[in-house]
Amino acid sequence: MENLDQFRKETKEWLEENCPPEMRKPMGPGDVVWGGRNCKFPHPDAKLWLERMGEKGWTCPTWPKEYGGGGLSFDENKILQEELMAIRARPALSSFGIWMLGPALLEFASEEQKKKYIPEIVKGEIRWCQGYSEPGSGSDLASLKTKAEDNGDHFIVNGQKVWTSYADDCDMIFTLVRTGPQEPKHDGISFLLIDMDQPGVTTKPIKLISGKSPFCETFFDNAIVPKENLVSELNKGWDVAKRLLQHERNMIAGMGLGGAGSAKKKKDQTISSGMATMAKTYVGEEEGKLANAGLRQKIASFDINSHAFSLTMRRASEESKSSNSGPSPASSMFKYYGSESNKLRYELMLEAMGTKALGWEGEGFGPAELAITREWLRTKANSIEGGTSEVQLNIIAKRVLDLPQ
Amino acid sequence: MSLVLNEEQVFLKDSAKKFASEKTPTTHFREVRDSEIDNCYDDKIWQEMVSLGWTGILVPEEFGGSNFGVAGISSILEELGRTLTPSPLFSTAVVGVSLIKHASDDVKKDILTKVVQDGLRLCFAIEESNHHDPVKISCEAKKDGSNFIISGEKSFVIDGGFSDKVIVACRTSGEEGSKDGLSLFVLDSDSKGLTITATKMVDSRNAANMKFENVKIPSEKLIGKENDAYEIIESVLDISRAAISAEMLGSALQAYQITLDYLKEREQFGSKIGSFQALQHRAAIMFSELELCKSCVIESITSFDEGGNDSERLASLSKAKVGEVFHLISNESVQMHGGIGVTDEYDIGLYLKRARVAEQIFGDSNFHKNRYAELTGY
Numbered sequence: 050m051e052n053l054d055q056f057r058k059e060t061k062e063w064l065e066e067n068c069p070p071e072m073r074k075p076m077g078p079g080d081v082v083w084g085g086r087n088c089k090f091p092h093p094d095a096k097l098w099l100e101r102m103g104e105k106g107w108t109c110p111t112w113p114k115e116y117g118g119g120g121l122s123f124d125e126n127k128i129l130q131e132e133l134m135a136i137r138a139r140p141a142l143s144s145f146g147i148w149m150l151g152p153a154l155l156e157f158a159s160e161e162q163k164k165k166y167i168p169e170i171v172k173g174e175i176r177w178c179q180g181y182s183e184p185g186s187g188s189d190l191a192s193l194k195t196k197a198e199d200n201g202d203h204f205i206v207n208g209q210k211v212w213t214s215y216a217d218d219c220d221m222i223f224t225l226v227r228t229g230p231q232e233p234k235h236d237g238i239s240f241l242l243i244d245m246d247q248p249g250v251t252t253k254p255i256k257l258i259s260g261k262s263p264f265c266e267t268f269f270d271n272a273i274v275p276k277e278n279l280v281s282e283l284n285k286g287w288d289v290a291k292r293l294l295q296h297e298r299n300m301i302a303g304m305g306l307g308g309a310g311s312a313k314k315k316k317d318q319t320i321s322s323g324m325a326t327m328a329k330t331y332v333g334e335e336e337g338k339l340a341n342a343g344l345r346q347k348i349a350s351f352d353i354n355s356h357a358f359s360l361t362m363r364r365a366s367e368e369s370k371s372s373n374s375g376p377s378p379a380s381s382m383f384k385y386y387g388s389e390s391n392k393l394r395y396e397l398m399l400e401a402m403g404t405k406a407l408g409w410e411g412e413g414f415g416p417a418e419l420a421i422t423r424e425w426l427r428t429k430a431n432s433i434e435g436g437t438s439e440v441q442l443n444i445i446a447k448r449v450l451d452l453p454q
Numbered sequence: 455m456s457l458v459l460n461e462e463q464v465f466l467k468d469s470a471k472k473f474a475s476e477k478t479p480t481t482h483f484r485e486v487r488d489s490e491i492d493n494c495y496d497d498k499i500w501q502e503m504v505s506l507g508w509t510g511i512l513v514p515e516e517f518g519g520s521n522f523g524v525a526g527i528s529s530i531l532e533e534l535g536r537t538l539t540p541s542p543l544f545s546t547a548v549v550g551v552s553l554i555k556h557a558s559d560d561v562k563k564d565i566l567t568k569v570v571q572d573g574l575r576l577c578f579a580i581e582e583s584n585h586h587d588p589v590k591i592s593c594e595a596k597k598d599g600s601n602f603i604i605s606g607e608k609s610f611v612i613d614g615g616f617s618d619k620v621i622v623a624c625r626t627s628g629e630e631g632s633k634d635g636l637s638l639f640v641l642d643s644d645s646k647g648l649t650i651t652a653t654k655m656v657d658s659r660n661a662a663n664m665k666f667e668n669v670k671i672p673s674e675k676l677i678g679k680e681n682d683a684y685e686i687i688e689s690v691l692d693i694s695r696a697a698i699s700a701e702m703l704g705s706a707l708q709a710y711q712i713t714l715d716y717l718k719e720r721e722q723f724g725s726k727i728g729s730f731q732a733l734q735h736r737a738a739i740m741f742s743e744l745e746l747c748k749s750c751v752i753e754s755i756t757s758f759d760e761g762g763n764d765s766e767r768l769a770s771l772s773k774a775k776v777g778e779v780f781h782l783i784s785n786e787s788v789q790m791h792g793g794i795g796v797t798d799e800y801d802i803g804l805y806l807k808r809a810r811v812a813e814q815i816f817g818d819s820n821f822h823k824n825r826y827a828e829l830t831g832y
Contacts, residue, residue, distance in 0.1 A: 325832035360749035364457035446734035
């Protein structure tokens, strides 16, 4: 305990000294720092903040020190997160390298690969995207057809990926490719790391119903990939893929957090519900109660579920602290519940705001209102990406409940 | 608050699990139900619970208890809930004891010692209508010298049909619906002027209707201060809501387990019915909902012992969430069993019947959703 108190004290001091004031202001949509060779920083302080955090390994606090991570224990990381929250520090770096690829590399990659790729992720030097889905392989991911052929010291890759997030801004793509026969479909898949800075790789943004293009199509036309970029063994990529998906699902599940329950009540503090407060401004209140009884009931149900969900995320993390097992098939439960919950959150906001939530652009709507409209449309993908809700329920039924095939 | 039980709590829970599976499996419940015993539980089993110290878990050590906490007794109730074990443990050791702790030293010493040693049974007469409402109280207590005279009616008194002592919430001033003017008294169930009608509920347990006709009790039997019982009532109700949520969680988990086993065993169309996606998805959703319930219950039951300051809201969170999920599971379980689900021979229908009664105890999900919203400022 004494060591932890000491750690808290040092962390506080370090953050006080190193977190630039600009990085303690609330973030706008364009303020996320994704890293990469062509990283666009919203402010010079963002660059400084990333360099300092990256140097300390605190962009990836629990990853091993030998690969540039922070090397913190579960409890130390909890303290670090609390202290970051206390000063409202912005995340120094957001990346699929941190959330998805890194954990899988730490588990499956060779020593050389870890030494090369992990420090780059920690420092945000390389921006990664995910090449999993294909036009004909969505929920049935393992039927994928993008081919990698052995050509001596390298592979030649041909095919197409889809839903590659931010591929047009990324440096590298972690990809599932077919290196063996099409059947049995799970057995002929390999996990390849592909540099996108080559003529054989092109990307094309996909315009979504929200009007934005966070996803791309990515085409491989005789792309060249050195053999040392194969992670794990040839044709054993499905194991890596599944594990990585569990990390991805945990990440998406986190979007379902928030609401009245996730804030821990401190002494004498009254907890308020963000949703109810917002609804009051649009619907009005009568004697302290939200004026519309039907909406109030729905928000109460939402807040209760959201509170219960955040407790469950916390419980899972406390339980895994001792076993140190990382994500499990139960992460499908979090993905299912979290993404459904996030969709419901936006549906309720729409209900509360009425026509104010239905503007597309221009006059008559505030910027925050327009952002909610777009975000509502974006959330529709939450229960599709990373495996649909139906796929998650299949996984729970088979792997957790052990129901017959 | 802790989201994981400590070693001693786990030990207590395990011993309750053993007790329930060896001494009170659902066959025990059926035996009692189908026997001539009208108090709806087995006195021998009750005495065994007493000798294990379970009635003293919330009792301070100076009165012979173990002061083991709300999480301790709730963990026992969760395990007993799995087998639908009938007993007055909840009404006595949770609700009754928590109320008596606010009484005078003499009353505490007298009653708590007997609860711990002899299994003296307590019940709480608060409700006056068919929906829980802790302030809708018109049962009146009038001061008469050094006595109070109680007149009025009470309903849905859990285990009230066969209790030794009754703790009654009365109005000593103010209007029905007001938080002010409430007082608590403890009296013998055979007091003159008190008529108790045991009611047999759909879950084969007893509740009672009580009629107080000028029941005279000395003012030493007042619990807490005159006119000022509201806070005591709410704090005891919150402990009780959390504890009954734990019992309901146990029942829901078991109903779910029975159903899951059945899905793996029953064949139709040449396949196990558990292979059908129409059932798999519903089973997976119930699994997720139960995981959420577990978190609500443990956070809520530990908050009382750890001095949390959000216990009220957590109690409503638990009772609302677990009530809703037990409701869902009790319905789905019967449906997934098909025809045999509605036969008395199979246990699953017993859980359905228990669910509805337990949902009503100290506020159903609608009540607690509303309360959660109020406590959250809307």
